[in-house]
């Protein structure tokens with residue numbers, strides 16, 4: 001793995017380089033002392049991770065990160081900063097994947113680099129990596145855009161009203177949690193609740209992010225590649241079901257129920273990325289799934305393509321969402337790949353996805369019974385939940 005590290009204080013950069021090479025001797029760390037030197041280093045060889053210090057606002061280094069994003073989108077971009085000002089969050093989160101406060105612990109930095117590269121290696125497809133790396137926001141379903149515009153136009157709309165609309169929009173939820181979980185907000189813990197995120201951020205910043213999104217869509221998803229309204233509806237249903245299942249299995253673990261809800265809301269986010277990056281490929285996967293009455297994840301396996309689960313997980317890990325949520329998204333079709341049998345957000349989403357009703361032409365993915373039973377979920381649980389969710393859906 002090749003890293004380019006920019007810091008105009010050479011002794012600090014050299015100390016980081018030495019420490020990183022001690023942790024991972026196989027990493028090649030190239031130092032640069034200026035923006036020009038950094039660009040030369042990036043031009044010289046493909047680079048996996050770009051790390052630079054942000055200066056004091058307004059000369060905050062955003063222009064350099066934007067240039068790197070536009071020219072080398074697949075490169076993971078990490079900013080080190082002494083300044084944590086909410087006002088620059090909106091601008092910088094479009095060009096920087098992760099933030100770390102200075103002085104930062106080298107082991108933290110190494111862990112961050114390692115985390116972003118694990119899933120990166122699995123995704124491997126250069127076009128998909130570039131698309132995910134350059135992505136500033138995920139296209140949003142028209143129905144929730146309208147609802148959000150309405151609530152944000154109301155000057156009296158408070159946190160609860162805004163959070164209620166945001167929580168029904170998987171794309172915007174991912175964006176807002178990305179910003180709140182960056183160190184700009186100094187929350188100090190990982191936030192998984194939408195209402196807590198809107199509260200930390202404030203309604204005015206949610207408004208600013210939403211308005212800015214309209215101007216800088218990275219790609220569009222055409223309705224014939226993926227119906228975003230239908231996709232979002234499915235996400236919301238899986239989220240609510242995963243939370244209900246978690247409450248039934250672990251009644252006292254509120255944090256796990258929040259994690260399951262968030263993972264459910266974001267579990268298929270990779271489908272939007274794939275439908276935007278390679279619409280003809282995604283349309284063909286959907287076509288085969290519909291004509292053969294197979295779930296899309298089975299068609300992906302048959303075609304040997306990178307799965308929407310891993311694509312979504314990589315995007316969310318780059319955006320700094322909690323690792324338990326990233327893991328649940330990565331393994332929502334393959335819970336057997338997680339070590340040990342236990343009930344967690346991944347199992348909750350796996351079961352919720354299988355139990356959630358969908359149109360006749362879209363069969364639900366199969367349950368991996370060994371993982372489900374191993375997590376303490378019985379056949380009786382499944383029967384009862386299926387009956388309850390069906391009754392709820394039919395009444396809706």
Ligand SMILES: [Fe+2]
Nearest residue numbers: 267268297332
């Ligand atoms: Fe899925």
Ligand SMILES: [Fe+2]
Nearest residue numbers: 238267268353
């Ligand atoms: Fe799904």
